[in-house]
Amino acid sequence: MPAPSAPSFDAPPEGQPVVGPAGPIGMFIVLGIAATDDAAATVRDWCGQIGGFARSMRLRFPDSDVRCVVGFGADAWDRVFGPPRPAHLHTFEEIRAGDRHAPSTPGDILIHLRAGRADLVFDLASRLVTALGAAVVPIDEVHGFNSFDARSILGFVDGTENPQGDAADAAAFIGAEDAAFAGGSYVFVQKYLHRMDAWNALSIAEQEKVFGRTKIDDIEMDDAVKPANSHIALNVITDDAGEELAIVRANLPFGQPSRGEYGTYFIGYARDPAITLRMLSNMFIGDPPGNYDRLLDFSDAVTGTLFFVPSADLLEALAEREPNIDGSQAQAAAAAAGSAAASEACDDRPQGAAATIAAASLRRGDDGSLAIGALKAEAAALLPPAGTALPR
Ligand code: HEM
Numbered sequence: 001m002p003a004p005s006a007p008s009f010d011a012p013p014e015g016q017p018v019v020g021p022a023g024p025i026g027m028f029i030v031l032g033i034a035a036t037d038d039a040a041a042t043v044r045d046w047c048g049q050i051g052g053f054a055r056s057m058r059l060r061f062p063d064s065d066v067r068c069v070v071g072f073g074a075d076a077w078d079r080v081f082g083p084p085r086p087a088h089l090h091t092f093e094e095i096r097a098g099d100r101h102a103p104s105t106p107g108d109i110l111i112h113l114r115a116g117r118a119d120l121v122f123d124l125a126s127r128l129v130t131a132l133g134a135a136v137v138p139i140d141e142v143h144g145f146n147s148f149d150a151r152s153i154l155g156f157v158d159g160t161e162n163p164q165g166d167a168a169d170a171a172a173f174i175g176a177e178d179a180a181f182a183g184g185s186y187v188f189v190q191k192y193l194h195r196m197d198a199w200n201a202l203s204i205a206e207q208e209k210v211f212g213r214t215k216i217d218d219i220e221m222d223d224a225v226k227p228a229n230s231h232i233a234l235n236v237i238t239d240d241a242g243e244e245l246a247i248v249r250a251n252l253p254f255g256q257p258s259r260g261e262y263g264t265y266f267i268g269y270a271r272d273p274a275i276t277l278r279m280l281s282n283m284f285i286g287d288p289p290g291n292y293d294r295l296l297d298f299s300d301a302v303t304g305t306l307f308f309v310p311s312a313d314l315l316e317a318l319a320e321r322e323p324n325i326d327g328s329q330a331q332a333a334a335a336a337a338g339s340a341a342a343s344e345a346c347d348d349r350p351q352g353a354a355a356t357i358a359a360a361s362l363r364r365g366d367d368g369s370l371a372i373g374a375l376k377a378e379a380a381a382l383l384p385p386a387g388t389a390l391p392r
Helices: 037-060 074-081 118-135 165-172 176-181 196-200 204-211 231-235 273-284 312-318 325-345 349-367 372-380
Strands: 025-033 067-072 095-097 100-102 109-115 136-145 185-194 252-256 261-270 299-301 305-309
Touching: 025 037, 025 074, 025 118, 025 261, 037 067, 037 074, 037 118, 037 312, 067 074, 067 118, 067 185, 074 305, 095 273, 100 273, 100 299, 109 118, 109 185, 109 305, 118 136, 136 252, 136 261, 165 261, 185 273, 204 231, 231 273, 261 273
Parallel strands: none
Antiparallel strands: 025 109, 025 136, 067 109, 067 305, 095 100, 185 261, 185 299, 185 305, 252 261
């Protein structure tokens, strides 16, 4: 049952808790939605339950700063909710440049959890996925943690130049430019694995040139000495009027030392995903082209998915949505057919991954059933096992 909201006639829609300080434990879950009408209906019902799960947790554990954010991919939006679709929601297109690759990997639902305690994050995740049951298949799950004084696993403080307060709201939340989706946000997630041997072989002075900041005390280098291919130089971008364009990041380190896995889960919220995509272009293609982010000499992106995060109000309302099924199914089938065709043309992992989900959707058309077990196995095979040495 939704909590009663204060009577108000012109209050802007309340956003999901994507900005502000968060607890040190995080979880990132990416799910695929089974290609059945039942699954779509279950996901719609679920939208009305999420707020209640999180509110209960916050009431019972007020000091644990529990945060729960949920987003949906472009195909899922069309299939589960139907038109209209948020103006800039689309499937992320992979980027290839030289030996650098930002893959596009499948994802219908993103669950982003933060709290001060691992048990609360785990319990909330468990409630959320249990409520979805057979409507979803797992694609990826990453457990992150705040490392020392907010350092990435590479040892540099991560998050310092994030916008704060009103600036964070302005960077993260859609406003009047897409009024039907005001209070929503676009979130891009990318899982990176780091080549720690190569990274640790650098001197601290060389590592500082990679980021454009000092390591111990986290001070930005002077422009006169900051390399043009440093992470900072390529990610500070401006609009035509010279105004800086910002996103709100909530990255966390993750890993499994015994398997040699050391990673960064990048997650960036923006009111316009074009800002995040321009940063990615600067990093992978370079600005100017060829002047790519030196961080990528030590880091490989293994996932990449764009989601739309509805406002908290819209999320509740989606439970009651009656989609235009004919139109949305046609759109989803067209998208699936496109992915399958693309995968035939290219035998690359992300295309194949997208095609697996697409093929599952199309398979249902053949016999009316979805082999969830088989899809689970296929989905698990999409991502490299922990600690996999990535080809360069
Ligand atoms: C391996 C993955 C990544 C790591 C370890 C990483 C780490 C860092 C660190 C340590 C900083 C400096 C401190 C700070 O201001 O937060 C930083 C800044 C920043 N990063 Fe990343 N980052 C990663 C990926 C990305 C990606 C994929 C994007 C954008 C799509 C991005 C956008 C930014 C931005 C906008 C800044 C702030 C620049 C400024 O205003 O000075 N980062 N990152």
